[in-house]
Amino acid sequence: MQTEKMREILDHLRAANTIIISRHVRPDGDAVGSSLGLAEILRVSFPEKRIFADNEDFYESLAYLGSEGDRPTDADYAGATVVTVDCATSDRISNRRFSMGKELIKIDHHANVEPYGDLSWVETGRSSTCEMIAEFALAFPEELTVNQKAATLLYAGIVSDSGRFRYRETAPSTLRYAAAMMEKGVDTQFLYANMYLEEPRILQFHAQIVRKIQYTESGVAWLHISRSYRRRKKLTMQEASEVNNLMESTKGSLIWLVFVECDDGSIRVRLRSRFVEIRALAERYGGGGHACACGATVHNAQEEATLIAEAEALLKQFKQSHPTLF
Ligand SMILES: [Mn+2]
Structure with missing residues (x-):
């Protein structure tokens, strides 16, 4: 657990008026879950701030996780804090405007081959970025609220990126954070009915x-x-x-x-x-x-x-x- 790093990120988010969140192109469950999950946590926790997800692509097969909401305009980027999640390299960010903000924060669990951003929290070997976002939110319970919607998004990402808790990055903490999300009321049957269906x-x-x-x-x-x-x-x-x-x-x-x-x-x-x-x-x-x-x-x-x-x-x-x- 990198408490100092998380605290630093929270300080930046607290200071921002506008926060814009992006993920990697061709998103998977973790990318969608972590971007929309973090956006939801920040919307609920800081109702006075303007929180956007800004991504250029989406998958119909992940639509059950919910929609992105309105995208920011170019003007919204002035002074904004941009956060990327689950995205190792800047060329894979699903948002070509990512550098138009005031600062850029990277949160990721891939190998840090390109340490971009003004501030980054990268933990290679974590099961998912969603697990990191869950840890982040739970570390500051006074300030950050995880509602059922956010918990569902994060749980979906943890499950999908860990291959249903089978891949080797699955750690005791993975299960603890998944459990903590379930306690917020995740409808696992709804999720599984959507996650593993094939046409x-x-x-x-x-x-x-x-x-x-x-x-x-x-x-x-x-x-x-x-x-x-x-x-x-x-x-x-x-x-x-x-x-x-x-x-x-x-x-x-x-x-x-x-x-x-x-x-x-x-x-x-x-x-x-x-x-x-x-x-x-x-x-x-x-x-x-x-x-x-x-x-x-x-x-x-x-x-x-x-x-x-x-x-x-x-x-x-x-x-x-x-x-x-x-
Ligand atoms: Mn991932």
């Missing part, structure tokens, strides 16, 4: 794509989804990328790679793993992220094959040195 066309896509999973000698599972297949099935990049989840229950397979061809011809890679750290691998291909959950980009079949071969070497070496782990 029939997506289930059909999964059924089809499972048969195309390939495995290397040591058990790296991988899939390539071409641009033409993606278009034929009318899949967004996000929908196509999410199939790592289908691989992680394969016994003996500890690294899961999905290569999805973008419209511009580059190939986006989603890397996931259990036990084996893959961040350095992702960073060699222009990416990064968490120890066991990363993104990267390759530009042709050759680079893709090399990345798979490097993942295979990594897994082979890991299995040799940890023969009893899996």
